[in-house]
Amino acid sequence: MGWPVRDDEWAEKAKNLLKAELKRRNIGYRELAEKLTAMGTPETDRNIANKISRGGFTAGFFLQALEAAGCRSLALRSD
Numbered sequence: 001m002g003w004p005v006r007d008d009e010w011a012e013k014a015k016n017l018l019k020a021e022l023k024r025r026n027i028g029y030r031e032l033a034e035k036l037t038a039m040g041t042p043e044t045d046r047n048i049a050n051k052i053s054r055g056g057f058t059a060g061f062f063l064q065a066l067e068a069a070g071c072r073s074l075a076l077r078s079d
Contacts, residue, residue: 008055014062015055021071035068 022032029045036043041064051057066074
């Protein structure tokens with residue numbers, strides 16, 4: 001699989017990466033919201049679900065969510 005070309009393809013890739021990392025760690029949106037709030041970024045599980053389903057979140061949110069989930073490394077693709 002090659003790299004995405006269009007912005008919407010990149011957004012889909014970011015969404016899928018985040019969802020996979022959360023699933024790998026068995027973290028739901030409610031727990032993620034609690035962890036983000038504890039880090040100083042108040043979020044609700046509903047707001048997180050909306051952001052992730054749209055794939056419309058900032059790089060900052062992406063990194064915060066990964067940090068909150070305990071992700072220390074990320075594979076962009078599996079070769």
